[in-house]
Amino acid sequence: MTGPVTMSIASVADMLTFGRQLAAQIRRGDMIALSGNLGSGKTVLARGVLEGLGHQGEVSSPSYALVHPYDPPHVRLPISHVDLYRLDDPAALIELGLDEARTYGALMVEWPERGGPGFVADALHITIEPEGPDARRLTVAVPRSWETRWPPR
Numbered sequence: 115m116t117g118p119v120t121m122s123i124a125s126v127a128d129m130l131t132f133g134r135q136l137a138a139q140i141r142r143g144d145m146i147a148l149s150g151n152l153g154s155g156k157t158v159l160a161r162g163v164l165e166g167l168g169h170q171g172e173v174s175s176p177s178y179a180l181v182h183p184y185d186p187p188h189v190r191l192p193i194s195h196v197d198l199y200r201l202d203d204p205a206a207l208i209e210l211g212l213d214e215a216r217t218y219g220a221l222m223v224e225w226p227e228r229g230g231p232g233f234v235a236d237a238l239h240i241t242i243e244p245e246g247p248d249a250r251r252l253t254v255a256v257p258r259s260w261e262t263r264w265p266p267r
C-alpha cells in the first residue's frame with residue numbers, strides 16, 4: 115500500500131461520476147469502505163457506484179436492514195451495500211454474512227469503523243470530509259489489490 119491519496123470533488127454530480135468510475139473497476143472480493151460524518155456523502159458515492167454497475171432507481175442507506183444486496187441481472191456484479199451505523203456490537207457482524215457475500219461479489223460499507231479494528235484492512239478506504247456546501251475532500255487508502263486500478267477513470 116502506498117500512502118493515502120487525496121482528491122477534491124466539487125459537486126454531487128462529480129461525486130456520482132467518481133462513483134461510476136470506481137464501478138468500472140470493481141471486481142469480486144473487493145470491499146469499498148466509506149467513512150465520514152453524517153451527511154458527508156457516503157450514500158451519494160454509493161449511488162454512483164451502483165448506477166455504474168447498472169442499477170436503476172433509488173439508493174438509500176440500508177440503515178435498518180444493515181445490508182442491501184444488489185444482484186445480476188440488475189447489476190453486472192453482485193454487490194452488498196452495507197451501513198453499520200446501527201451495529202452496536204462488532205460480534206453481531208458475523209450474522210450479516212459479509213464474508214460469504216464477498217466470496218461471490220463486492221461489498222460497499224458505510225460506517226466501517228463500527229466493524230471493529232482491522233475490518234477495513236484490505237479495503238479501498240475512502241474518507242469524505244466537507245470543504246463547503248457542495249465541495250468534498252476524499253482521502254483514499256489504496257490497498258495493494260487496487261494499485262493497478264488506481265486512479266479509476
Ligand SMILES: Nc1ncnc2c1ncn2[C@@H]1O[C@H](COP(=O)(O)OP(=O)(O)OP(=O)(O)O)[C@@H](O)[C@H]1O
Binds near residue numbers: 129157
Ligand atoms: N459533493 C457532494 N457529494 C456528496 N454529497 C453532497 C455533495 N455536495 C452536497 N452533498 C449533499 O450532502 C448530502 C449527503 O448525504 P448522504 O446521504 O450521501 O450522506 P451519508 O454520508 O451517507 O450520511 P449517513 O451517515 O447519514 O448515511 C446530500 O444531501 C447531498 O445532496
Ligand SMILES: [Mg+2]
Binds near residue numbers: 156157175197224
Ligand atoms: Mg448514508
